[in-house]
Amino acid sequence: xxxxxxxxxxxxxxxxxxxxxxxxxxxxxxxxxxxxxxxxxxxxxxxxxxxxxxxxxxxxxxxxxxxxxxxxxxxxxxxxxxxxxxxxxxxxxxxxxxxxxxxxxxxxxxxxxxxxxxxxxxx
Amino acid sequence: xxxxxxxxxxxxxxxxxxxxxxxxxxxxxxxxxxxxxxxxxxxxxxxxxxxxxxxxxxxxxxxxxxxxxxxxxxxxxxxxxxxxxxxxxxxxxxxxxxxxxxxxxxxxxxxxxxxxxxxxxxxxxxxxxxxxxxxxxxxxxxxxxxxxxxxxxxxxxxxxxxxxxxxxxxxxxxxxxxxxxxxxxxxxxxxxxxxxxxxxxxxxxxxxxxxxxxxxxxxxxxxxxxxxxxxxxxxxxxxxxxxxxxxxxxxxxxxxxxxxxxxxxxxxxxxxxxxxxxxxxxxxxxxxxxxxxxxxxxxxxxxxxxxxxxxxxxxxxxxxxxxxxxxxxxxxxxxxxxxxxxxxxxxxxxxxxxxxxxxxxxxxxxxxxxxxxxxxxxxxxxxxxxxxxxxxxxxxxxxxxxxxxxxxxxxxxxxxxxxxxxxxxxxxxxxxxxxxxxxxxxxxxxxxxxxxxxxxxxxxxxxxxxxxxxxxxxxxxxxxxxxxxxxxxxxxxxxxxxxxxxxxxxxxxxxxxxxxxxxxxxxxxxxxxxxxxxxxxxxxxxxxxxxxxxxxxxxxxxxxxxxxxxxxxxxxxxxxxxxxxxxxxxxxxxxxxxxxxxxxxxxxxxxxxxxxxxxxxxxxxxxxxxxxxxxxxxxxxxxxxxxxxxxxxxxxxxxxxxxxxxxxxxxxxxxxxxxxxxxxxxxxxxxxxxxxxxxxxxxxxxxxxxxxxxxxxxxxxxxxxxxxxxxxxxxxxxxxxxxxxxxxxxxxxxxxxxxxxxxxxxxxxxxxxxxxxxxxxxxxxxxxxxxxxxxxxxxxxxxx
Numbered sequence: 001x002x003x004x005x006x007x008x009x010x011x012x013x014x015x016x017x018x019x020x021x022x023x024x025x026x027x028x029x030x031x032x033x034x035x036x037x038x039x040x041x042x043x044x045x046x047x048x049x050x051x052x053x054x055x056x057x058x059x060x061x062x063x064x065x066x067x068x069x070x071x072x073x074x075x076x077x078x079x080x081x082x083x084x085x086x087x088x089x090x091x092x093x094x095x096x097x098x099x100x101x102x103x104x105x106x107x108x109x110x111x112x113x114x115x116x117x118x119x120x121x122x123x
Numbered sequence: 124x125x126x127x128x129x130x131x132x133x134x135x136x137x138x139x140x141x142x143x144x145x146x147x148x149x150x151x152x153x154x155x156x157x158x159x160x161x162x163x164x165x166x167x168x169x170x171x172x173x174x175x176x177x178x179x180x181x182x183x184x185x186x187x188x189x190x191x192x193x194x195x196x197x198x199x200x201x202x203x204x205x206x207x208x209x210x211x212x213x214x215x216x217x218x219x220x221x222x223x224x225x226x227x228x229x230x231x232x233x234x235x236x237x238x239x240x241x242x243x244x245x246x247x248x249x250x251x252x253x254x255x256x257x258x259x260x261x262x263x264x265x266x267x268x269x270x271x272x273x274x275x276x277x278x279x280x281x282x283x284x285x286x287x288x289x290x291x292x293x294x295x296x297x298x299x300x301x302x303x304x305x306x307x308x309x310x311x312x313x314x315x316x317x318x319x320x321x322x323x324x325x326x327x328x329x330x331x332x333x334x335x336x337x338x339x340x341x342x343x344x345x346x347x348x349x350x351x352x353x354x355x356x357x358x359x360x361x362x363x364x365x366x367x368x369x370x371x372x373x374x375x376x377x378x379x380x381x382x383x384x385x386x387x388x389x390x391x392x393x394x395x396x397x398x399x400x401x402x403x404x405x406x407x408x409x410x411x412x413x414x415x416x417x418x419x420x421x422x423x424x425x426x427x428x429x430x431x432x433x434x435x436x437x438x439x440x441x442x443x444x445x446x447x448x449x450x451x452x453x454x455x456x457x458x459x460x461x462x463x464x465x466x467x468x469x470x471x472x473x474x475x476x477x478x479x480x481x482x483x484x485x486x487x488x489x490x491x492x493x494x495x496x497x498x499x500x501x502x503x504x505x506x507x508x509x510x511x512x513x514x515x516x517x518x519x520x521x522x523x524x525x526x527x528x529x530x531x532x533x534x535x536x537x538x539x540x541x542x543x544x545x546x547x548x549x550x551x552x553x554x555x556x557x558x559x560x561x562x563x564x565x566x567x568x569x570x571x572x573x574x575x576x577x578x579x580x581x582x583x584x585x586x587x588x589x590x591x592x593x594x595x596x597x598x599x600x601x602x603x604x605x606x607x608x609x610x611x612x613x614x615x616x617x618x619x620x621x622x623x624x625x626x627x628x629x630x631x632x633x634x635x636x637x638x639x640x641x642x643x644x645x646x647x648x649x650x651x652x653x654x655x656x657x658x659x660x661x662x663x664x665x666x667x668x669x670x671x672x673x674x675x676x677x678x679x680x681x682x683x684x685x686x687x688x689x690x691x692x693x694x695x696x697x698x699x700x701x702x703x704x705x706x707x708x709x710x711x712x713x714x715x716x717x718x719x720x721x722x723x724x725x726x727x728x729x730x731x732x733x734x735x736x737x738x739x740x741x742x743x744x745x746x747x748x749x750x751x752x753x754x755x756x757x758x759x760x761x762x763x764x765x766x767x768x769x770x771x772x773x774x775x776x777x778x779x780x781x782x783x784x785x786x787x788x789x790x791x792x793x794x795x796x797x798x799x800x801x802x803x804x805x806x807x808x809x810x811x812x813x814x815x816x817x818x819x820x821x822x823x824x825x826x827x828x829x830x831x832x833x834x835x836x837x838x839x840x841x842x843x844x845x846x847x848x849x850x851x852x853x854x855x856x857x858x859x860x861x862x863x864x865x866x867x868x869x870x871x872x873x874x875x876x877x878x879x880x881x882x883x884x885x886x887x888x889x890x891x892x893x894x895x896x897x898x899x900x901x902x903x904x905x906x907x908x909x910x911x912x913x914x915x916x917x918x919x920x921x922x923x
Contacts, residue, residue, distance in 0.1 A: 013172045015135035019179045022131070057171045071307070077343070080309040086174050086190070094371065102309035103368030108178015108186060120318055120365070121309065 004030040005122055006047070010040035010066065011055040011084065016107075020053065023111040029118070037061025041069050044076065051122055052081045053105075056096075064099040071100040080121035084109075128180075135176040136229050137520070142169035143225070144591065146218050151594050153206055160200060166214070167196040173221060185224050188239060191246040192217045198250055213249060215595070217242050293356050294323070294380040299366075300330075300348035301373040307343060310369050316351070318365045323355025352380070521621060523581050531577050538570045579769065584624055586664045586673070587615035593635055593662060600639045607646050607657040608639060614664035619671050623743050623763055627673070630736040634675045634759050635660065637733075642679030642757060652754065654678065671765060676758040682751040687711055709749040713737040713847075737847075744770065744787055770865060772882075772892065774858035775841065777822045778830045782854075783863055783882060783892045790842045790849065792857060795835040807906040810840060810851050817842060820902045821853040825877065831855045845895030850902060852893075863892065877901045 007029045009020045014035075021031045032047070034040035038060045044052065052070065056063035063083055070076040080102040085092065096104050102121055105114060146169045149162045174189035192214065198204055220242045227234035297319075301312060319325050333346040340346075353362070362377055369375075545563045548556050590612050601608040619627070643649075643658035650656055663674040684705055691697035691711045715734040740747050744764045751757035764770065764787070771786040799811040800819070808819040819840065823830030832838050832855065840851040863882045868875060868891070879894035 011175075012168075013138060013176055015131050015138055015176045015179065016172075018131045018134060055175070057168050059168070078306055078309055078311075080311075084175075086171060086178075086193070097308065097371055100308050107175045108181065120314055121311070123311070123314065 004028060005050040006030045006032065007118070008032045008034060008040060008044060008047075008049040008052045010034040010037065010053065010058070010063070012036055012058045013055070016055070016084075020114070023114055024118075027115050027118075037063065037066035037069075040066055044070060045073065048075060050079065051118060052076075052079065053084055053118075054081065056083055056085045064095060064101075067096075067099040067101045082117065082121065132180060133520070135179065136225060139173045139176060139225050140222070142173050143218055143222050145169045146221075147215065147595055148591065150211055150214050150218065151598060153211055155206055155208055155211070163196060163200045167193060167200055170196060170221075173225075182224075182228060184239070185221065185228070188217070188220060188224065188243050191243050191250075192221070195246050195250045204249075210249065213242075213245055215599075217246060294352060294354040295357060295359070295362055296378045296380055297351040297353070297362065297366075298348075298376040299351060299373060300375075301345045301369065303344045303346065305345050305369060305372045308372065310372070312345070312347070312349070315365055315369070316349075319351060319353050319362075322357045322361055322365075323353050326352040326354075328352075348374075354380075521581065521584070527577070527580055531574075531581075534570065534574045534577055538567075538574060541566045541570050579765075580618070582621050583618035583765075584621050585616045586619050586624065586671075587612075589624055589628055589631060590615050590662055590664075593631075596632065596635060597639065597660060600636065604639060605645065606639065606643055608643055609657050609659050611659060611661045612663075613661070617664040617666065617671060619664075619763065620765065623671075623745075626739060626743055627761075627763070630739050630761070631662075631673070631675070633733075633736050635662070638675060638677040638679065638757075642677040642681075644680050648680075667762075671763045673761040673763065674758055675761075676756060678756040681753040681755055681757050682709060682712075682749075683753065684708055705751075706749075709751060712749070713747070741845075744785060746787070770863050770892075771860065772863035773841075773860050774884075774890070775822075775839075775852075775854040776856050776858055777826070777854050778828050780826070780828055781858065781884065781888070781890045782822065783890050784841065784843060784852070785892070785895070786860060788843045788845055788895045790844055792839050792841040795838070795840050795853075797836050800835060807902075808835075812842065812851075815849070817849050817851045818902060818906075819851045819853055820898060823853075825898070825901060825905070843895045845897075845899050848899050850895070850899050852898070865892065 007024055009017055009024070009031060010033075011017050011020070012035055017033050017035070021033060024031045032043055032049070034043050036058045037054070040052070040054060041061065054063045054066055061069070063085075067081050067083070070079075070081060081100070083096050083101045083104040084107055085096070085104050086107045093104065103117065105117055109117075146166045149166045149169075153162050170189050170193045174186055174193060177185035177189065195204070195210075195214070199206065199210070204210060220239045223234045224239065226232075299312070299315075301310075305312075316325065316327060328350040330348040330350070331346070333348070334340070335346065359377070359379075363370075366373075366375055366377075541563060545560070545567065548560050548563060552560075593612070594610055597608055597610045638660055643660065644652070646656045649658060659678045661674070661676045663676070665672055687708045688697065691708070692699050694714070696711060696714060697703070713733050713736075715732065737747050740761055740763070746762045748760045748762075749757060750760070772783040773786050773789055775782050775784060793812075795810065801809050801811060801816070803809050803816075803818075809816040810819050811817075819835070821830075821833075823833075830838075835853060838853055838855050839857060840853055841857070842849060842851050844850075865880045866882055868878060868881045871881075875891075877894055877897045878891045879897065880892045881889050882892060884890050
């Protein structure tokens with residue numbers, strides 16, 4: 001049997017994390033939560049996640065900086081990292097790409113879209 | 124699968140209300156003309172979180188509104204706006220709207236759509252003004268970037284695809300050449316192809332032309348490009364979505380196969396080139412996973428008999444279907460929760476664009492609003508207060524500090540130790556150990572008391588929860604009134620029972636409003652009186668003898684004693700030849716309907732008077748006092764019990780029964796002098812106590828039990844006060860005073876008039892706690908004597 005994919009979610013909102021976790025658990029992913037970028041970076045260093053979902057606006061370390069930090073780590077060089085954002089402006093997307101994000105999900109998203117997007121980037 | 128979304132929803136609301144408070148306090152901290160990014164960032168993040176959370180539950184109206192605020196904040200953050208008072212005010216009112224929307228969601232009620240729309244339009248305007256400014260500078264460069272198309276012909280194509288009838292032609296040709304660095308953003312072409320394969324039959328041709336020799340090969344780079352043919356009735360948007368995340372990292376040409384034939388002549392060379400290369404041998408399969416997998420997909424299409432892979436695909440599809448059904452049911456749950464407000468809103472939204480179109484309509488609205496502006500402002504502030512109060516009173520969870528929980532756990536640990544110690548003594552007990560037993564019991568008592576205190580502490584919240592709203596209120600009101608007021612808060616960390624705290628909100632708001640409205644004078648008056656132009660309003664909380672005292676003091680004009688006196692005489696509460704002390708006069712302001720002439724216009728429409736303030740405080744077992752000095756200011760002192768769960772009680776005996784009276788309600792107790800007892804119209808007994816006539820209520824009579832004595836002189840009369848009235852309760856004797864843990868009678872039995880609750884005494888028996896106000900009410904309804912105030916009995920002659 002295939003191993004459960006491990007996903008790290010990072011958002012400073014408890015309710016957002018709850019919702020993500022609920023949706024992902026139902027789809028049989030293994031979920032780890034982080035409440036800010038620094039926290040996520042620590043967790044990522046000590047584990048091997050298959051996918052990272054992160055909010056953009058967060059205290060401590062914001063989402064874009066987190067992506068940059070992660071991309072500098074050899075084990076996350078090619079891993080999919082999706083940004084959860086409410087900003088759909090084109091220049092914001094460019095910034096996300098420049099930082100090395102795989103893609104973005106525009107909040108609010110419905111669970112279906114979230115899972116579809118995840119399937120899109122996970123093998 | 125049952126998904127408890129209500130819990131997440133609660134969490135979202137709790138979080139959002141916190142974010143709103145953050146927005147509000149940071150807005151008040153913003154300095155005009157100064158772009159402080161730290162504050163703006165904080166505000167932005169709070170708005171952003173609310174928007175994100177609202178998205179989970181499809182609270183469209185909140186999303187849109189928060190987005191509008193966020194846009195403006197984003198611009199402020201980028202230094203595109205100066206921080207002006209009007210901008211702060213606009214954002215503050217948008218905070219109010221958000222709060223109102225969230226409260227509406229919480230209580231499943233409607234909110235003021237018009238106000239929300241008005242505010243949202245203002246937000247749009249504010250950021251639009253900015254956009255206009257920008258576009259003036261940049262001329263026509265800033266055309267609205269609605270589509271993200273890079274290639275000019277792409278949009279033409281999508282138009283084409285729209286005109287082509289679906290079903291006639293099927294399929295798309297995609298030329299996909301990733302940038303060499305595409306893999307470093309975690310995007311893998313294989314995944315894209317897999318997605319495409321979900322849409323329909325897929326044919327893949329790879330171009331390995333760019334592939335360097337093995338020695339030069341960088342495994343992190345992507346050297347391949349592809350021609351993809353996907354067949355079926357597929358909408359263009361589905362293809363665009365798949366490539367959404369990589370469109371900036373690749374060359375991408377998507378053409379409709381239907382128009383392909385026509386276009387083929389335009390791109391012949393490239394086409395042929397690619398198809399030729401397809402035949403080329405791919406030697407580097409082993410090194411590049413992508414390629415091996417690519418081959419596999421290729422085979423699916425080339426050899427349709429390959430059932431193996433087909434089934435895996437099917438399985439995947441089924442899995443997706445299964446997940447979907449679960450999610451759909453969850454979504455339905457969410458919809459059920461939010462159905463009404465969302466529906467209502469969407470209707471209103473439909474109307475709004477029309478409104479905007481018809482400029483005449485909006486003009487009408489404007490002119491209509493101008494005359495009522497002032498009243499609506501007053502209403503706004505009240506509404507803001509009202510809605511926060513609701514949010515406070517409805518919150519039915521408590522956040523408890525870790526330290527409190529830790530100390531509870533410690534306490535339980537000690538309790539366990541004590542218990543095992545007593546256990547040991549019990550096992551081999553002899554008389555020599557009597558001292559050890561005593562020690563153990565003393566320790567148990569200490570543990571129990573500490574545990575009780577600590578459990579009570581869980582319900583305690585710092586009064587800052589209530590105080591923190593006042594900076595905003597004072598800001599708004601003082602601006603509205605044109606007064607200069609400095610608000611000073613102290614003792615915010617004083618803790619108070621959660622229920623008490625919530626019920627104190629309204630009275631505190633009323634007192635603060637009063638102080639601003641009537642206490643503190645206009646700047647010019649203050650200067651004339653030789654005071655500083657800036658008035659001082661001080662909210663202070665502190666402990667005093669097992670009580671919490673909250674003081675609201677101002678350095679304003681103080682009470683006009685003469686005016687109160689006149690008013691009291693006019694209201695027939697005072698005779699013109701009576702000269703009570705100032706303190707007694709101040710007490711009149713707590714009488715229902717009592718207000719000095721000037722106050723009438725200002726207070727009207729607010730619905731809460733000082734009598735209500737006092738009633739609320741008394742309902743909490745507290746008291747309120749006033750001190751005032753004309754020209755110097757006034758101090759309102761509210762004394763509240765620490766908690767509602769425990770009260771200081773006086774045990775009284777009536778026959779075989781023991782009742783408890785709240786100590787706070789007792790004024791005095793005395794032996795009855797039969798000479799001072801009078802009969803009032805044959806229905807009630809009254810006792811003359813220092814020029815006051817106090818009705819006597821025989822408890823044994825009202826509870827229908829046998830008392831030790833029916834002779835008044837053989838028992839005791841306990842004078843108690845409730846609801847502003849005094850009554851003498853006839854009991855057999857007074858027992859001890861002790862702290863009583865309140866147990867609800869209503870939830871365990873039913874509501875009984877005259878009894879507020881019950882408790883369990885040390886010997887295990889149940890004693891009822893008397894409700895003084897209820898008893899007075901009961902007494903009046905029995906004796907058919909209209910509720911009277913002791914004062915009004917003054918001057919009535921009774922027979923001795």
